Amino acid sequence: MVFEQKPCIIVAEVAQSHDGSLGTAHAYIDAAAEAGASAVKFQTHIAAAESHPSEPWRVQFSRQDASRYDYWRRMEFTEDQWRGLREHAGEAGLLFMSSPFSLEAVDLLDRVGIDMWKIASGELSNGPLLKRVVADGRPVVVSSGMSPFEELDSVIALVQASGVDVTVLQCTTAYPCPPERLGLNVIPVLRERYGVPVGLSDHSGTIFAGLAAAVLQISMLEIHVTFSRASFGPDVPASVTLEELGELVRGVRFIETALRHPVDKEAMALETSDLRALFSRSIVAGRDLVAGAVLTADDLAFKKPGTGLPPSAAASIIGRRLGRPVAADTILAETDLG
Numbered sequence: 001m002v003f004e005q006k007p008c009i010i011v012a013e014v015a016q017s018h019d020g021s022l023g024t025a026h027a028y029i030d031a032a033a034e035a036g037a038s039a040v041k042f043q044t045h046i047a048a049a050e051s052h053p054s055e056p057w058r059v060q061f062s063r064q065d066a067s068r069y070d071y072w073r074r075m076e077f078t079e080d081q082w083r084g085l086r087e088h089a090g091e092a093g094l095l096f097m098s099s100p101f102s103l104e105a106v107d108l109l110d111r112v113g114i115d116m117w118k119i120a121s122g123e124l125s126n127g128p129l130l131k132r133v134v135a136d137g138r139p140v141v142v143s144s145g146m147s148p149f150e151e152l153d154s155v156i157a158l159v160q161a162s163g164v165d166v167t168v169l170q171c172t173t174a175y176p177c178p179p180e181r182l183g184l185n186v187i188p189v190l191r192e193r194y195g196v197p198v199g200l201s202d203h204s205g206t207i208f209a210g211l212a213a214a215v216l217q218i219s220m221l222e223i224h225v226t227f228s229r230a231s232f233g234p235d236v237p238a239s240v241t242l243e244e245l246g247e248l249v250r251g252v253r254f255i256e257t258a259l260r261h262p263v264d265k266e267a268m269a270l271e272t273s274d275l276r277a278l279f280s281r282s283i284v285a286g287r288d289l290v291a292g293a294v295l296t297a298d299d300l301a302f303k304k305p306g307t308g309l310p311p312s313a314a315a316s317i318i319g320r321r322l323g324r325p326v327a328a329d330t331i332l333a334e335t336d337l338g
Contacts, residue, residue, distance in 0.1 A: 008199070008214060008252055011097060011222040012037040012245060015235045020074040022081050029088050031242045032225065036249035039095035041118060041222065042085065044109055047072035049102035082112045097141070099123070106132045114138065118222075121145030121173055124155050134162045141220065143201045144190070145171035156194050167220050168194055171201035175238040182209050187216045203238040207248040214255040221252065280306030283314055285330045292338075293322050301329075308333055 012032035018025035025042070032040045045051075047069055055068040065071040077085070082098075089096040095115040100106040106129060109117075117133045121143040124130070133140060140159050144152050152168070159166040170186045182204065190198045199220030200213040210221045224239035240248065269276075286301040293299070295318050302311045308331035309317070323338040330336075 006219070007038075007256060008218055009038040009095070009220045010036070010210075010249055010252060011039040011041050011095075011220065013041045013201075013222050013224045013235075015041075015043050015224055016075055016233050017224070017226050017231065017235055017239065018042075018075075019231075019233055020076075022077060022084075025077070025085055026088055027227075028225065029085065029092050029094065031227070032245070033092035033094055035242050035246040036253075037094060037245065039097050039115070040089050040092075041097040041099070043075075043120070044082070044098045044100050044105040045072045045075045046102050046104050046108070047076060049104040079108055079112060082108065086112050086114070100129065100133070103129060103132055106136075110136055116141055119143065119155075121147065121171055124151055130155060130158060134159050134164055137162075137164060139165040139167070141167045141169060141222075143169045143171040143222075144186075145173040145201070149193070156196070160196075166194075167197040167199060169199045169201040169220060169222060172203065175203050175235070176205040177203040177209075177238065179204065179209070182212075184209070184212055184216065187213060187218060205238050205240065207240055207244050207251065210248050211251045211255065214252045215259075217259065221248075223248065277306045279304065281311055282306050282308030282331045283311060283317070284308070284332060285326045285328050287328045289322055289326050291322055291325045295320055295322065295337075300332075303329070307331065 012028070012035070014025065014028045018028060029040050051069045051072050053067065053069045065074060086096045097116045097118050098109055098114060099118040099120045100109055101120070101123065116139045117136070118141045119130065119133065124142065124147045142155060142159070147155070156166060156168065168190050170183050170190060172181045172183055174181055187198055187200065197219035199218040199222070200209065201222040202209045202213070203224065210223055213221060223245065224235050225242055225245050226233070226236050226239040227242060229236060229241065281302040281304055284301050284303050286299050289299060297314070297318055300314055317332070317337060321338040322336060324336060326332070326336060
């Protein structure tokens with residue numbers, strides 16, 4: 001099958017890796033562009049709008065923040081700061097994406113300007129947020145990590161009924177995600193079920209999952225990034241380094257090129273006929289032989305190049321007589337045989 005899709009959109013997911021530092025967030029934009037990513041993605045948290053001060057830690061990773069609420073507050077940027085990140089992404093040639101986690105975050109991002117909305121797995125049950133995003137009219141990317149098909153069906157139906165472009169990502173909510181839980185088999189199921197572009201939101205912390213998904217002709221690959229595996233933050237174990245992101249991008253583009261160029265096996269064999277002669281073997285005299293000698297298997301050897309009788313002809317010439325004397329290592333021809 002000829003590969004007809006557009007190049008996969010490779011999204012560098014910064015998430016919380018900036019650790020609340022605006023300068024670090026900007027640095028990620030430059031690094032993602034340098035690695036060859038198509039888009040950079042953030043998460044837009046407004047603590048007072050999405051979290052109660054009593055929200056428990058899922059995993060208490062921070063010694064700096066007294067509560068999960070305090071952590072979300074430290075992750076906030078002002079509207080002007082978000083606008084600066086969006087402008088920087090555009091200057092770097094990247095699509096700008098973010099996941100809103102409250103209606104207030106949707107409104108903020110709408111004012112700032114965004115190329116695509118990303119709906120995180122945990123927000124698919126948030127009807128008011130979904131309706132607000134869909135009403136905006138810009139493309140929507142949906143992660144399916146925690147949703148059964150019944151819920152996912154409803155979400156996709158809502159988006160499609162509004163005429164909004166939607167991409168569905170296979171996602172496993174595990175950080176990091178082991179290979180046996182990636183669910184690569186779900187990617188073609190999503191494509192068939194919804195008839196929309198599909199992809200992978202990868203939390204494996206490796207480049208392997210993305211490369212495997214590229215073979216399945218995905219339209220989007222989202223992958224968490226970090227400057228170093230020694231960095232602080234909850235997303236680091238499920239992230240790749242920026243150097244690994246660069247290698248992943250090269251690998252995906254390599255695979256896409258291969259899929260766009262199906263090979264005609266017969267034509268390739270004809271194109272390599274000269275090499276075939278060079279690398280294949282011929283039947284040669286295994287020792288000095290006199291005229292009239294009846295050939296046996298012990299009289300024959302098989303050596304490069306393949307310009308004479310092929311080894312497959314050995315059975316047909318054993319038992320035949322030589323019409324002339326031949327020296328050892330002579331490449332035998334049909335004219336040598338009586």
